[in-house]
Amino acid sequence: MTHPDLRTSGAFSQRSSQPAQLADVLERVLDKGIVIAGDIQINLLDIELLTIRLRLLVASADKAREMGIDWWQGDPFLSGGRDGNGALEQRLKRLEAAAGIEGDGDE
C-alpha cells in the first residue's frame, strides 16, 4: 500500500467511539458540507450521494454512467445478482408504491 491515507497522513488521532453508519457518513461528507470549487472537480458532488445506490440504479443510471459512477454494477445485491435480473427494480417500484413515494422526476 503506497498511497497515503488521509487518516494517517494527518496529525489527528482516531477517537474511539462506535463507528457511524456508513450511509450517515456518506450522506454528510458527500452530499452536505460547504461546496466550494477546488482545482480538481469531482463530478460526484453534483448529485445527491446518499441515494446514489438506488436513484442511480432506478432513475438516473445513464447519467451516472456518464459521470463514471457505476459501482452498484459490481454490487451483487443492487445489480440484481441476488434477486435476478430486474427484480430489484420491480421490488423498489412496489415498495415505493406501497409507501406512497413517487420517483423523482427532477432529472
Next chain:
Amino acid sequence: MSVVAEQTAWYVYGVVESSLASRLEARVVEEGELAAVVDSVSLTVFGEEALEEHLNDRAWLETHARAHQEVLQEISLAGPVVPFRFGTIYHEADDVRGMLRARSSELAAALARVRGRVEIGVKAWAGQAPVQPAAAPSTGRAYLEQRLGAQERARAATAQLAEAARDSHLRLLSRAVEGVANRPQPRELTGRDEAMILNGAYLVADVDPIRHEIEQLATDYGTQGISFELTGPWPPYNFVDEGGDQ
C-alpha cells in the same frame, strides 16, 4: 535528479478561525482570520483521473469518507468548523489562501452560525405493519372488496406515518436552532426491515433538550411501532451551505 518527485496537492477538510488553528495538531493554511485544515495528498491518488477511478471503489470511498469525517469530528470537538464537502482539492497552498480570501465573509458567517453548536441526527423508523390473515374470498366480489379494503388500510397507514414523521420533525425543531428533514434513506441502503420515515438533522447548542424530546417521541409513538434513533454529535455538515437544501 533522475527520480521525479511525487506530485502533491492540498486537500481541504474544513475551515476554522486562525485562533483555533494554533491549538489544533493539524496542518493548516492560514489567511487573515481564517485557517484551512489541510493535508498534503498525492496526485496519483487524488488527481482528477485517479479520483474518478477511486470513487468507484467502494472500499476506497468508505475509508476516505470516514477519514474525512474523523478529522472534522476531531476539529469540531475543539471549536467551530465549517466542514467542506469531500474531495475539495487545490494544487498549491496559495490557491487555498486565495479561496480563503475570496470566500472570507461567507466562511466567517458560516462559522458564526455554527459556533457553540453541534449537529444531531435523528431518524425515525416504522416497523412492518402486521399482515392481517384474511379468509380466502369465496366470490370474485369478496375478493375485490378484500383487495380494496387492504389498499384503503395501506393508504391510511401511510398517511399516519407521514403525519407522525412531520409531527416528530416539528417537535425536534422546537428544541433546535435549525433543522432539516432530509430524504429518508431507502431500505436497500439501511439494510433494515423497518422503513425510515424521518431523516432529520438538527443544529443544537445543548444536546439534552433534543435528547429528552426524542425520549418523549419514543413514548408517544411507540404504540404505533415507531422508534427513534439519535446519531452524532456531528460536525455541522447540514448547516453550512446556503446553497444546499431548503
